[in-house]
Amino acid sequence: MKSWVEKYRPQKLSELIGQEEAIEQVQTYLESFPKVKRKALLLNGPPGIGKTTLVHVFAKENQYEIFELNASDLRNKSSLNTKLKPVLQQTSLFNKNKLILVDEIDGLSGMKDRGGVSELVSLIENTNYPIICAANDAWIQKLSPLRKKTNIIELKNISPAEIKLLLKLILKKENKSINDKVLNQIAIKARGDLRSAINDLEAVAAMDKPEEILMDERNKKQDIFNSIKHIFQDKANEEMLGTFDKVDMQIDEIILWIEENIPKVYSGEDLAKAYQRLAKVDLFKGRIYKQQYWRFLVYENIFLSYGISQSKGDREITGFKKYSRPGRILKIWLNNQKHGKKKTIAIKYAKKTHVGYKRIMAEWKEIKLILKNPIIQKELRLDEDEIDYVMKY
Amino acid sequence: MTSEIWTEKYRPKTFEELAGQEAIIKRVQALTNSLNIPHLLFAGPAGTGKSTLALIVVKELFGKNWRDNYLELNASDERGIQVVRDKVKSFARTKSLGNVPFKVIFLDEADALTPEAQQALRRTMENYASTCRFIMSCNYSSKIIDPIQSRCSVFRFKLLEKKDVEKVIERIAEAEKLEIDDEAITAIYEGSEGDCRRSVNLMQSTSAVSPKITKDLVSTLISEAKPKDIKIILDYALSGDFEGAREKLLDVMLKQSVSGQDIIKQMQKEIWNLTIEPETKVRLTEKTGEAEFRIVEGSDPFIQLQALLASFILAGLGK
Numbered sequence: 001m002k003s004w005v006e007k008y009r010p011q012k013l014s015e016l017i018g019q020e021e022a023i024e025q026v027q028t029y030l031e032s033f034p035k036v037k038r039k040a041l042l043l044n045g046p047p048g049i050g051k052t053t054l055v056h057v058f059a060k061e062n063q064y065e066i067f068e069l070n071a072s073d074l075r076n077k078s079s080l081n082t083k084l085k086p087v088l089q090q091t092s093l094f095n096k097n098k099l100i101l102v103d104e105i106d107g108l109s110g111m112k113d114r115g116g117v118s119e120l121v122s123l124i125e126n127t128n129y130p131i132i133c134a135a136n137d138a139w140i141q142k143l144s145p146l147r148k149k150t151n152i153i154e155l156k157n158i159s160p161a162e163i164k165l166l167l168k169l170i171l172k173k174e175n176k177s178i179n180d181k182v183l184n185q186i187a188i189k190a191r192g193d194l195r196s197a198i199n200d201l202e203a204v205a206a207m208d209k210p211e212e213i214l215m216d217e218r219n220k221k222q223d224i225f226n227s228i229k230h231i232f233q234d235k236a237n238e239e240m241l242g243t244f245d246k247v248d249m250q251i252d253e254i255i256l257w258i259e260e261n262i263p264k265v266y267s268g269e270d271l272a273k274a275y276q277r278l279a280k281v282d283l284f285k286g287r288i289y290k291q292q293y294w295r296f297l298v299y300e301n302i303f304l305s306y307g308i309s310q311s312k313g314d315r316e317i318t319g320f321k322k323y324s325r326p327g328r329i330l331k332i333w334l335n336n337q338k339h340g341k342k343k344t345i346a347i348k349y350a351k352k353t354h355v356g357y358k359r360i361m362a363e364w365k366e367i368k369l370i371l372k373n374p375i376i377q378k379e380l381r382l383d384e385d386e387i388d389y390v391m392k393y
Numbered sequence: 394m395t396s397e398i399w400t401e402k403y404r405p406k407t408f409e410e411l412a413g414q415e416a417i418i419k420r421v422q423a424l425t426n427s428l429n430i431p432h433l434l435f436a437g438p439a440g441t442g443k444s445t446l447a448l449i450v451v452k453e454l455f456g457k458n459w460r461d462n463y464l465e466l467n468a469s470d471e472r473g474i475q476v477v478r479d480k481v482k483s484f485a486r487t488k489s490l491g492n493v494p495f496k497v498i499f500l501d502e503a504d505a506l507t508p509e510a511q512q513a514l515r516r517t518m519e520n521y522a523s524t525c526r527f528i529m530s531c532n533y534s535s536k537i538i539d540p541i542q543s544r545c546s547v548f549r550f551k552l553l554e555k556k557d558v559e560k561v562i563e564r565i566a567e568a569e570k571l572e573i574d575d576e577a578i579t580a581i582y583e584g585s586e587g588d589c590r591r592s593v594n595l596m597q598s599t600s601a602v603s604p605k606i607t608k609d610l611v612s613t614l615i616s617e618a619k620p621k622d623i624k625i626i627l628d629y630a631l632s633g634d635f636e637g638a639r640e641k642l643l644d645v646m647l648k649q650s651v652s653g654q655d656i657i658k659q660m661q662k663e664i665w666n667l668t669i670e671p672e673t674k675v676r677l678t679e680k681t682g683e684a685e686f687r688i689v690e691g692s693d694p695f696i697q698l699q700a701l702l703a704s705f706i707l708a709g710l711g712k
Binding site: 255259263267268269271272274275276278279281282283285286287289328331332335339342343349350352353354355356357358359361362363364365366367368369370372373375376379 | 396397399439444448467469501502590594595598599614635636639647650651655684690693695696699702703706710
């Protein structure tokens, strides 16, 4: 039995959702090939929004024969050569046009596919056939040689509303029904990934009571809330060392969550002890950063989980505590929004007066009156926004 | 074009105009006149004339062309030693213009570089020694690694004496037609901790309010510029209000863009002004020192400062 993703994969361009612009650009490229400035296309966009499908459907409607490579085929320079080169040189059976699709190029792993990117680049330079590449993130470092040789087309995320519409269509064809709330949750959780939405839908539809499913976007957040509650309130035990492995979150972000919530649960000596240990975590983080010695991560994790938990000694804390999300990042962001101009002004002033801009920022209150002088504003070539800022603060 | 920023407008342009540092000036002038300077290291407090002297040296050496032969870098502003090296490299690649066979690179706040970065810099200095001379400035020469110090002529700048700053202030007051009395001058000198550049800035700031500069005007400006925020943070912590202390701390760090290291420096000074047991003062100082060490080693100063505040709460309870 075919999965729903396969079963409902679009067969016509008109069935594709939300990618009209991209389709047009692909069309223009193929029509003008080989008279194009850059000989290959690079479709860029997150997983599950229809990059591969777009190319396949397009080929089908326009009588192109596709030769497809994906990350698992592209092992290294020599295998790419032996696979791709003959195809590029031979003429097609049935006199169809040929089109090469290189899928998942950002999946080329550094070691195994050594030379893969540069070989792909040189093939692009010499190709007689159009080449379309697809990537989830075209902006990573190792693809930079490729970016220079290709026309990058950004595919759009599919909106939750569009996803929901399609899910309803599928349900209708499958003769099933799922309540609207659950559909909404699937559509939102997908974050633009249509494929995962259809997969989720299929899974949910197979359940006896679809309404009960907790497919909430809040899933992830609950994990972190539960984890820190576990750490802060339960009695410290060894099993805690694995707590944060289960949380889908980077350790740096977890550090911020812990930092924010220590005073919500601990006080006095426990508070001081917990912060001492968090400070240790930060110390190891700094050492990893400076020495690139990643084994220190082990200590980071131990202090962050068991260490924080054990700060309260051999006991548990019962009752409801109100945990909150880290506020610092937002505050930093808001502050930068508000005071971003200060830095650009300080840089201009610092250059003029042979001082470091950081020192100028620190002495801001001593010089801000000077900066209100219009002649000096002109001298420093402050722009309108900067003058605005100076006059306000 | 003359600048309307007084620190530029009245920046000494010749050796003779410089205030204080007579012995240093004589030696540097002699070196400059021979048209062949070694690498120089200027060590001393802020606002004592290090950058100014460097500028005079290059202007004397290169005359009108000085801008083409001079590169100014600030070690604490540049992102990493690699950026410094790249800039040095591309600047040093071309030959100097004019009679002098080398170019000059002024590396300000060189003590902001880590010892490792200084090692890297030392290689760069060696590689371009034939075409480039370095003038480095720092607050403490002890923070500069020995191999670099041994390649430089080291000059130690002293804090300017009050009479030197006084002269500068009076000269500017006359040129700008300002009225200023002795009390106000003293207030400026003390308020800027002997830093001549900050003295001039304070003067220009007060003059923006009134052409008659008085002691009161100066102290209003200084007290605004020198907030009591650090004391407030400490008071919160010592009275047991951790969340209050931490909120205020983040506020100060963000709104006034004060670095973690500057905060801890001020905390360390502020401890002496607290009305607490001498024993506690020592204990707090010890903790502050430990935290400062960790800020240098760690990655997030705010976390380290929070840990410090949490330990202050215990100290406030007499533990």
